[in-house]
Amino acid sequence: MLEEAVRATRHRLVVTESVYRSRSERRWLDLLDGRFNGYRRGGRMSAALAFGRPEEWLALFAARGLRVAATRWIGWRLEPLVHHPLLFALDVSVTPLFGGCLLTRA
Numbered sequence: 001m002l003e004e005a006v007r008a009t010r011h012r013l014v015v016t017e018s019v020y021r022s023r024s025e026r027r028w029l030d031l032l033d034g035r036f037n038g039y040r041r042g043g044r045m046s047a048a049l050a051f052g053r054p055e056e057w058l059a060l061f062a063a064r065g066l067r068v069a070a071t072r073w074i075g076w077r078l079e080p081l082v083h084h085p086l087l088f089a090l091d092v093s094v095t096p097l098f099g100g101c102l103l104t105r106a
Contacts, residue, residue, distance in 0.1 A: 013090040019054050028082045067091040
């Protein structure tokens, strides 16, 4: 999905992800994320199978040539006690073309 979003974006891409920084945070995500998503979607959404640490997301973005313009913890006031949604603002500036040439998007 990330590749398609990058392809369709001209300048800035905003990604929000549930992340964890410790084993206990990962356990909370595994326990609660699927339940809450299923509740919000009337049972039509399966549980996420893969969560990442913030640094894993940053490495993924860097590997795809995306520059992180900003990050911000988001969510309601008590949410950080068990859930850590992180927003990434990513700049999409260079697209590879045929023959290894590069085009800067304007």
